Amino acid sequence: MTDLRVGIVGVGVMGADHAERVARRTAGARLVAVADPDIARAEALAKSLDVRVVEDPLDLIAADDVDAVILASPGFAHAEQLLVCLEHRKPVLCEKPLTMDAASSLQVVEAEHKVGRPLIQVGFMRRFDPEYAALKELLDSGELGRPLMLHNVHRNKSAPVTFRSEMIVRDSMVHEVDIARWLLGDEITRITVHAPKPSDLVGAGVLDPQLALFELANGTMADAEVFVNFQVGYEVRCEAVAERGSATIGLGSGVLTRAAGRWGGAMPSDFRVRFERAYDIEVQRWVEAAARGAIDGPSAWDGYAAVAVCEAGIESLTSGRPVDVDLADRRKILG
Template identity: 80%
Template sequence: MSELRVGIVGVGVMGADHAERVARKTSGARLVAVSDPDQKRAEGIAARLGARAIGDPLELIAAADVDAVILASPGFVHAEQLFACLEHGKPVLCEKPLTMDAESALRVVEAEHKLGRQLIQVGFMRRFDPEYVALKQLLDSGELGRTLVLHNVHRNKTVPTTFRSEMIVRDSMVHEVDVARWLFDDEITRITVRTPKPTGLVSEGVLDPQLALFELAGGAMADVEVFVNFQVGYEVRCEAVAERGSATIGLGTGVVTRAGATCGTAIPADFRVRFEQAYDLEVQRWVDATVRGELDGPTAWDGYAAAAVCEAGLESLATGQPVEVALADRNAVLG
């Protein structure tokens, strides 16, 4: 396969960004089709990028001239669309969450396993970010000894008023869930989510910020502050504390300016700016691996494990108590 013909389902903020990426930045790929409930949006993007708009996302997935699919649709339709990708043998890069709950996510894992071929990659793009990659390599080298604790900060400038407390866990905190599993190469077995008095800049009933504690099978721990109405900008930091030192990423120490009795550096407006390079690398490596008939990134199991942790996190959010993560036996599922 000399060129991968890509279709994108969902061309909102993230999907439109991916459409531009595939059409203008990604080598070895061509954008051939897009689908979105907003037909005018889909038609406008398709016309601008030389693709066609298809009203029905399942029709796009089944199309003979679509070799592979990027799912940037809402999470509640992912299960149906993923099963369609598996049915038609289409490799798929699925933005998180894999599905909305652990039960359906596990069914996706099992269905893919029955095919005998991995087709699903989950869009945990931080695994492709150069800073996170460098941190992973440092920790894996053993230079700092055994990693003991991970501290995370995840702040958005603002989110829509429809972004509720549960979405902070499932759509924002899920990134730190995957980061902790990846950096420690271990499963999270227990999660506790607590909330301080919320910011006064959110709707009634929204619990923002949130603080979470992850406990991993090997005894390590990770914490995260998620604050999605921070007002300042998009800020993601991670500090790993090990036996012989620590390492921190996400400090934004590019150009530091000193003027007017202040010292500082720019904070990006949103996630597309902070992780632009990560998204570029993620999609390029997905295309390259798909052309080779391989997978090079987070798997359906990673998506399922994150869904299971977030499901426990939602229970903890409601009760304020630690909740054990109910995770299927990986060997039993995948053999």
């Protein structure tokens, strides 16, 4: 079988990580081109991986020798780039967010539906993490009875000073939004986002940490603490509470030491360390699915639903009140 020829748009932290992954660790794929507004950065990466640089991302998407695309560009560029991927019938793995607002995300969903087959997979990599996958399997098995609640903790060591309050919802909490929908098996219909007195270690006007409550259509609930300037390290935990028990992931599986009057273990420095295996599995499965004309993961609808919830979450953060999620009727959109 011929390798899937992959082009990557955006080679910042995430895009460069994916470039290394496709070039060195993904079976059945070959990295052929990269594009980034920072030409020097793109050229340096391209040289190290022996691929070419395409100055215009839309030209990369349209290139005859690019079979599939990874979008790791800023969210504001996704709508246009996704529509061009659909125009050229190119499978695309799009890092979150799908787009910057629910209206344009819905337009992307509708455009893909008109193509007649799914081409867009959204980069919610936690679904591919072995611990999350095991938790999903356990809940779906019914062994613990019906799931009732989900508790989430999402902490980063630090965030840039440019990372504002609304970005905590749109770019960080969005992972908890997707996980709640996936693990609990329904849409989020209402979200409430509160913020305590912020940490003194964050920029002026930034509400960090934040605490959210998700209410789902099936009567389940999920909460999420998101703290992007935790100072200690990168920590993601999830506990599912069901009728006959609970299950927790993210407690750390590294070496636990006891010495010099202390006990403990190491904490990852950032998301790439904690979810390295998840990213590897995600990209490998995306490549295999793209080669057979399918997707194998979160869909464009999943990306749209997450954006719609986060849009309501930002409104709730501003108003201090619960906000209903304005979600289109899936049956009317997709049939």
